Amino acid sequence: MAGADDSVGRRRVFYIPGYDPFHPRRYRELYRREGAEQARISGYSLRLSPGQRPERYGWTVAFEGDGGASAAEVEVLVWSDLVAASMGRSIASTYWQLLRTVWVYVASGAILRLLRLRKGPAIAALYPIGVLIGQAGLAAAAGLAMLALVRAGGAALWPGAPAAALAALGLGLGAGAGLALLRWFRRHDNRVFAWYLMHDFAFTASAGGAVPKPLRPRLRAFADRIAEALGEDWDEVLVVGHSSGAHLAVTVLADLIRRGEVRARRPALGFLSLGQVVPMVSFLPGGEELRHDLAFLSQREELTWIDVTAPGDGCAYALCDPVAVSGVAPAAKRWPLVVSAAFTQTLSPERRRALRWRFFRLHFQYLCAFDRPGDYDYFRITAGPITLAARYRGRVPSQSRIERAVTRFGTAG
Structure with missing residues (x-):
């Protein structure tokens, strides 16, 4: 049962996309379309309206269901301009x-x-x-x-x-x-x-696994944006990193905690990594900073880190614990909790057939509606009335997760 500290009336969500050159409005439209479908299937109400900060790209969400009502302000942390510049060759x-x-x-x-x-x-x-x-x-x-x-x-x-x-x-x-x-x-x-x-x-690979130079100032700006929210009156601040955005979020959150920006109680800090490709970076020689951040974040009490992937997503390192496989799991490791979106169970056979050869669409399924939903629901997590920690409290990790260290680099020290 959720306690008083588990309830959410107001949530701030920061979404860090993967390598994507397109305008972030596509994520608003995806949320609007798929959220309406998930609400219809699951029996709750989800209403979108324009964001309250004209200088930033986002939207607001009103949720009713699960015995409560809540509101969320979603912001896309934009780096599509850097992606477009890197592709213009x-x-x-x-x-x-x-x-x-x-x-x-x-x-x-x-x-x-x-x-x-x-x-x-x-x-x-x-x-x-x-x-x-x-x-x-x-x-x-x-x-x-x-x-x-x-x-x-x-x-x-x-x-x-x-x-x-x-x-x-x-x-x-x-x-x-x-x-x-x-x-x-x-x-x-x-x-x-x-x-x-x-x-x-x-x-x-441009920096051998290190953060590419053009991206470093942007990640500092992301950290400052989240730090600002952590100092405001929110019940939960939730950071969502999808695909390569997941390892960027690791770096940003590790920096925030080292800076002392996370308060002991409210707002609660949640980190949801989706369809992560962390090993593509952490296995490279220059990925030492990321490996250090992974080890650091995996021990912290200041946040809840849930990692969601699915074997049906051929573009993600499904059920691979990003800390453990990178060879930096410390003895005091707490995170992430590795769970499966279980496409074979949460998508009907008809839906799976329709998506079978649409590999990129499957990689985005974490942000979409499931016609046979399980305990993972992107819209409940980002807009619903309980924290990420409460939603997954007592949840056991996937039994088929991979935890063996495969890389030759580094230790948790």
Whole structure:
């Protein structure tokens, strides 16, 4: 039973997205659409209205159900501009990123360890490499075909032309054909996501696992924003990190606690990590800061950390304890509580069939409605009348979680 300290009348939610170049309004629309569906299925009321802070991107939510009423102010902590800037590269620089990223993961041995942990995300990492190499091969074939065409037909169209001139013309047209094909592939990447994923993994590996330099000031700003809320009259401050946003949240929260920004009682501090890909960073040599933050956060009494993944999500390190597998679990480890969203149980067979090959949509399922909901409900957690700690009090971790240390780096010290 929830006590007085477990109830929430007013909640502040900070959402940290993953590597996403799109405007954060997509998260408001996703919340609006999927929240209405979940409310219909689960029998509660959820009403959205515009945010109260024009200078920040967010919305407010009114919840009625579960024996109470509550309100939440949701804010997206935006770094999509940094993502868009990192993706705005030439074709040549993208292929250079490919080579450099492959070198970082292969030379460090990280890719072999990641494959030992969960094959799905590692395959997702190899996928854009294979696709981009294949596209380069097709572009080269198109260029060679154009060169052969010019050589074959050039003499007839240009009698007495020097062989060198025909060769130069053929090479120029061939290079143009190959480049045009690569540009076509990039322009239509919204269907295959190979270029997008390549930029994602390249950004992660750009500093060898450390926080990329352009992102550091933004994370400090995120910490300041959350610290401001922790000093206000809220019942709970909830930080949600999705995908690569999960390891960014780890760094932000560790910084907040070290700064002494978290009060002993109210507001309660909750951390919900969803579909995390922490090992993609913590397994790299430069991920020492993240490994230290993981070990630090895992021992803290100032927060409640729930980690939710699902084996049906091939883009996440499902049920992998991010602290333990990174080799930094201390003796006094408290967090995270690793639980499964259990797609095979919480989504009907019909719904699973509809989503079967929509890998990115499945990676976002944590933010969506379940037609056979279990104890994980994103909208109850972010807008409902009890704290994250109360909701999962007494919950045992998933029995199929992975806790063995796989990385060769670091200890909890």
